[in-house]
Structure formats: C-alpha cells, structure tokens
Amino acid sequence: MIRSRHFVRAAALAAVVLFGTACTAAEVPADATAVTDAAWPTPAGVGGPDTSAGVNTDTSCDPLASIRPTAGTSVPPGSHLAEIKARGKLIAGVDQTTYLFGFRNPQSGNLEGFDIDVVNQIAKALFGTAEGHVQFRAIPSSQREQVLKDHKVDVVVRTYSITCSRRKEVQFSSVYYVAGQKILVPKTSNAQSLADLAGKRVCAARKSTSLTKVATDPAKPIAVSVPNWSDCLVMLQQNQVEAVSTDDTILAGMAAQDPQVKVVGDQLTKENYGVGVPLDEQDVVQFVNAVLDQMRADGSWAASYGKWVGQRLGPASPPEAQYR
Template sequence: MRGAAMRSVLLTLVLAFGVTACASSGHPVDLATVSSVDRPQPVGVEVNPPTTTGAATQVPPCDPTASLRPSTNLPQPGAMPTGSTMRAIQDRGRLIAGVDQNTFLFGFRNPTSNALEGFDIDRVRDVAAAIFGDPNKVQYRVITSAERIDALKSGEVDIVVRTMTATCARWVDINFSTTYYVAGQRVLVDRASQITGIDQLGGKRVCASKGSTSIARLRESPAPPEIVAVDNWSDCLVMLQQGQVVAVSTDDTILAGMVAQDPNVKMVGPRFTEEPYGIGIPKQYEDMVRFVNGVLERSITGGSWVTSYNKWLAQAGDRAVPPPARYRD
C-alpha cells in the first residue's frame, strides 16, 4: 500500500529519463574519505602560549632560598598563640593546603586508596600535625601550577606545597619557607629517541606545565622549542606516550615520577637549573612562615624528612641530604 501510487509515478519518470541519462564520468565513488585525524588532547592544552609572567615589573635581586628565622620553640600542638595565623587555622579545625594530585611521588592521588600521597603531601601532614596534633586535619585543594600564586593571594589556601620553586619574582607576591628539596630541570624523551639534551630541542614540540619555572627556562633556551603548555604534569606524560610531543622538560623529580610510570621513557642530559622547593605562604602571614620553618627544621632533625625521602624519592636521586636552611634575618 505504502507509496504504491508514488512508485508508479516514479517508475514512469525513471523510464522517461533513465534511457537518456548516462552514467556520469567513469570513476568509482569513494564514500568515506578521511584526510586528517583529530587527535585527543588534554583539556586546556595551548601551543606556544604568550608569556604571562610579569616581565614588565622589575624584580629586586634577592636570595630566594633565604626565608624567615623560626622562633626557638614551636608552640605545642592544639595550643597556638592567640591572635596568630596558626590560631585562626586551629580554630577553623583544618589546614587548607593547595596541592597537586597529578604528580607521581610528590602529590598524587593513589588510585587504589583514593588518598593523596607523596613527598609534598607528607610536608603538609607535618604542618597539620604541628598545629593540631593530627596529620589528617587537612583540607586538600587541588590547584594547577598556574593557580598557585593566586590561591595564596586570595587567601583561598593557607599554604601551597606543590613542587614550587622559590624565585625572586614569586617572593614579590608571596613568602616561601626554607628550601625542603632541591630539584633541577632535565629532559625526558622516549627510550628510542636520539635526543640527548635541551640543546637538541630547537623547533620541536616540548611539553611543560603552565605557570611553571620550567616553561620560562625553555623559552630562554638558545634553541627554543615549540612549547606545548598543559595544566598538569601528568598531561605531559600522556602527550609523550601518545607521540604528540617529543620531550617533556621539567624538574628531575617530576620526571622521575614519569619514568616510574612508564619504563619506555628516559631522562637525558644534565641538570641545567637548580630548583629550590619552598612551601608557599601568603605574604602577610610572617608568623606562619616562621612556624612552618620551625616545623621543617624539626622534621629534618627528627627524621621524618628522611623517612619521607626514602619512601618516595630514594629512587629518583641519591642525595639523601636535606638542604641546609638559610635565613635572611
């Protein structure tokens, strides 16, 4: 029934025109042509992003590793001095820490236990233990490299422990604790790659995290690469594994975390920078800086620094020596 009348009309038309119409030019028709493939990319990836680090303002020369001297005795946990920054945190009932959940060995989410772990996380737990007597009284707020300074300036977090290099430019906006680890920038490539160092990366696609010192260093390289900027360091490993970049360049500690996840990548070339990691603290809270420095000093003398180092980083480098504390006052 359906379309019976239509079909008869169509048939007539086909008979009328079909005889006169010939097949068009003699080529087989290709229905499914694919000329290019859209490769998946991490969210927020940018190629050669414009420099945002305030190069316009003059940065006063300084020793970025020198912090504020702690008072001789740390207050007892749960008894922070009245009116202090630590007291406000104690009264709130939890320390708010800006951390990473994507950098293996430093700050990462253990997919099995769902908990945040790593060398940086241990530092946060030390501070929480010193304030509350309980290392678990922490609210972790995951932030990207680029968000670290703003999170501190806005007061969104109390401290930032996120593989953060103390630099003079950053000292303008925030305070740093004493150095709790010294890393150095290196290059990570595929095991089969011919590249042996940063000088061979000119014009090649190299991944680094937005707002990191690593990205600035790559720009200054005599053979500047094409920089692929991502939000998280683990995005760099993904892009390297997918063959979308030829190398990743950042601190050797972070790279060691990538090697630990994939035996088919290797670190090449020497360390070409020195990155002293400090805990970031808002500029106005100097009492907090001194307190955190006291906690760091105690963790080094008390052995928790070494335990944590051996747990996470012994495989990365062999310098089981805590960096010496330096003070500017």
C-alpha cells in the same frame, strides 16, 4: 498440522534472512570515503609559550633566605595560626597528578607523595595529628600564587620553586627540597639536551619556571604549555610533543609510570622548593620553618625521601635552612 509447522518454520527462516540482510545493509557506512585517520585529542588547555614565571630574571633579592622561626611550633594568641587552629583544619594547595610528590592513590583514593608528607607534618605539629585536620585543595601550577593571594588556602606545597619575582606576591618557607630541570624523551630518542630539540615541541606546565626555560632557550625549541604535568606525559605518549622538560623529581615519577620513556641530560636549572604562604602571614612562615627544622633533625625528611624518591634519584640529604 504438519503442513502448519513447515509453514511456521519457513516463515521464521525468511524473517531471519530478511533481518540479517537489513543489518548488513545498515552496517555499511553511508560515505566510506569520508573516514580518515583520527588524530589523538589533545588535553584541555594546551597553549604556547608563557614566560610569566620570570625564572632567574629577577635577582633583586636573596630568594632562599626565609624568616627565622622564633617561637618554635607554639601558637601565639590572635595570630593567623590561632585562626587556623580554631577552624580545625589546615587548607593546603597541592598537586594530585604528579607521581611521587603529590598524587591520588587509585586504590585508596588518598593523596600521597613527598609534598603530601610535608603538609601532614605541618598539620601534625599544629593539631597533634594530621588525621581529620587537613583539607587538600588540588590546584594546577598556574594557580599557586593566586590561591595564596586570595587566601583560599593556608599553604601551597606543590613542587613550588622559590624566585624573587614570586616573593613579591607570596612568602616562602626555607628550602625543603632541591631539584633540577632535565628532559624526558621516548627511549627511542637520541636527544640529550634542549639543543637537540631545536624546532621540536617540548611540553611544560603553564606558569612554571620550566616553561620559561624552554621558551627562552637559545636553541629555540617550541614551548607547549599545559595545565598539569600529567598532560605532558599524555602528549608525549601520543607523539604530540617530542619531549617534556621540568624538574627531575617530576620526570622521575613519569618514568616510573611509563617504561617507554627516559630522563636524560644534565640539570638545566636548580629548583629550590619552598612552602608558599600568603604575603601577610609571617607567623605561618615561622611555624612552617620550625616544622621543617624538626623534619631535618628527627629523620622524618630522610624517611619520606627514602620512601618516595631515593630509589629513583639516589641518596640525598635535606637542604640546610637559610634565614635572614
């Protein structure tokens, strides 16, 4: 009996040794010389320059002059507004990746930000409350005109700069926010302008006015296009680009998320944000303009600005409406 126990123990020990040897052998790579430094993967949809936004090249209109509201926030029978109200939901094209303006709160799962506040104010004026009456559709910058032309959304509120070239395809509200294009770089960088980034890779969103500015700058930085602004921050963090260039509002959100980057330089452009509306829906434009007028007057614009932007970009007042 004792000899049997010793035999079992010896056999078990031999099995452990054999198993351990087998595992060690299996863990050795078949060809260690084939292992190299792995590069960070680039975000999906990374491309080169795309100047189709046509920023500041078309001066055939007064881009900031919108349609004057005439009926306040009333809903005329038979109008596009009446159709939206009967549907029970306002369909809004927004961003879900730009911190401070349009982003998804990771704790609540809700969309939040300055632009989201504007959408909720429009819905509140139309339905009496925004709760349960907004259908958000997250879209990249490159799809803003198309979703309006296809009538897949009622409005686009997505840091949407008003230009004459865009006005040929969609309508815009009055200006509800004025931003300016700047540059985001690592805190270790000495760059202060696009001139300091000649021959360097600078990221911007596809079909944005910011990308056009980068691609056509005399210093000739290398424009890198991506679907969403959050992709630019990822590429900067992975050393795949030397800088990001877009509106200071968007860059402020990136800097708030990453303490290793900074916003630098003077404003390269002036960006006037408007609410995009399908070209054939004048009544919707007038309604939105009436809502924006209310926001300027009742303090809701100032409250939203103070909540999301003020502490990062300083004090500001709502831009005055311009009507034709």
